[in-house]
Amino acid sequence: MLFHDCNFAPSPRLVRVFIAEKGLAIPTRELDLRNGEQLSPEYRAINPYCSVPVLELDDGTRLTSTQGCWRYLEETVPNPPLLGSTPTEKALIADLLWHIENDGWQAITEAVRNTLPGMKDRALTGAENYAQIPALGERGKLRGERFLAQLDKMLAGRDYLAGERYSAADIMALVLVDFAGWLKIVLPAEASNALRWYATVSARPSARL
Template identity: 55%
Template sequence: MTVTFYDCATAPSPRRARILLAEKGIEVETVQVDLGKGEQLSDSFKAINPDCTVPVLKLKDGTVLSSNAGIAAWAEAYRPEPPLLGGTPAEKGLVAHWNAKVEFDGLMAVAETLRNGSPRMKDRALPGPENYAQIPELAERGRARLTRFMADLDAQLKGREFVAIDQLSVADITALVTVDFAKWVKVVPDESQADLLRWHAAMSARPSAKA
């Protein structure tokens, strides 16, 4: 039995896992799940992940990991080099801190904006098996949060090559996906945010960014 990766090529969350697996050089068998057609809500997929979300990584022993955090932890233990969760205790703390900050301040803000503002997301304000009504005010708040996120990320990257530590980490992967995802709601870095734009260009040029 091989390691199986349940993916959706157009979605941001599985892209995070694809980039991480590519940086680690871990080969997997990929199964596409068409979110646009609602395949994540099918009985067959619910049997794999009752939360009806991707990414999902099914290991050779049948273990199912259905979050980016779980997939990253497994990948780091399975193939320690290159370390993407930090090496020293301080680095591990910094990577965890910045990854969580980018997720909360950036990635969640994009999702908040998109899911509460897009007509295509009507009654799908949250992912998962249940339907939730949109709250338009959350779309407005999400957009405001994104503007602040871009400014904060630019400030963090001043004079730095990477977000959290002096080498690539999952915080950079999450941030890259977040900045690209924000284009979906027409929020992009300001031209004055030179450090953010420099970092984004360098990250986008990595082969893993095309994974």
């Protein structure tokens, strides 16, 4: 296998953490996003979506989404289970991932892509250029702040988002909190549940990746 990565980008970090939690060592190719390597003809031949992550399998199959990479790794290395081990747990984690992505990840992505000068004309990932919409960025900030406050309620009375066991939901939420930091959006000082959880998950060796 070969993992196409970028060490500062949040999306491939989701897969890096997952790989580490599975105890795997996968060869990595670093992509230079700052200089637009993802838009090069050579990389387009690998991933026409012009994005990272990409997990290239031994048979030549290329997985071009976080969820695709996660699912393959979970199916081939089932322990520890990060996407759930029972029907209920699998459904709960899928539910959590949807809410984190829809309410939190999309919000922060909108804010980053539509407000940071370095993202000028790159308001969306992919092969095409799109102009920034500042109002959308400001709305994203508000939605992101609201979601980080909501995270505290989601963690009330539980060690991890899905209950007693660390899961992919914790991975996505951890990376999201750090991603929000790009805009100085942080967990509220009164969010004791979320702050406790964040201290726990960010102390895991995989969180340093």
